[in-house]
Amino acid sequence: MESQMCAEFHRITNINLKKHFYAELDRHVPRLQSLFRKKAARTGKVSEVLDQLFNTYDLQEQVDVNVRRAAVLRALPTYLHEDDSGFLKLWDQALSDELQIDNIPVGLLLISATSTDAALFCP
Secondary structure: OHHHHHHHHHHHHOOOHHHHHHHHHHHHHHHHHHHHHHHHOOOOHHHHHHHHHHHHHHOOOOOOHHHHHHHHHHHHHHHOOOOOOOOEEEEEOOOOOOOOOOOOOOOEEEEEOOOOHHHHHOO
């Protein structure tokens, strides 16, 4: 499904979908992180969730591009007051051998070998 979508996008636009998406995401990550951190500094339910998310992010030993991308993509639905249960799936390999992504046309999958909170940043 993913390869078909990328191939069709490339056929129509002559642009590599993944490379373009990641390049644009990387370009916006610093500003989005700053915006989300400002919101996390305030009070309220959304601020608490964002604060917890970025506290976990700050505890990461190695912060690479994938960790930054995952943090921003994880924080975006919360910032927009959207329910991410149909979009974001966390698969803990230790708890389940089978991936449950039926009936999800597009989403973000985070794969974890452990069940710690820091697993949110291991795409």
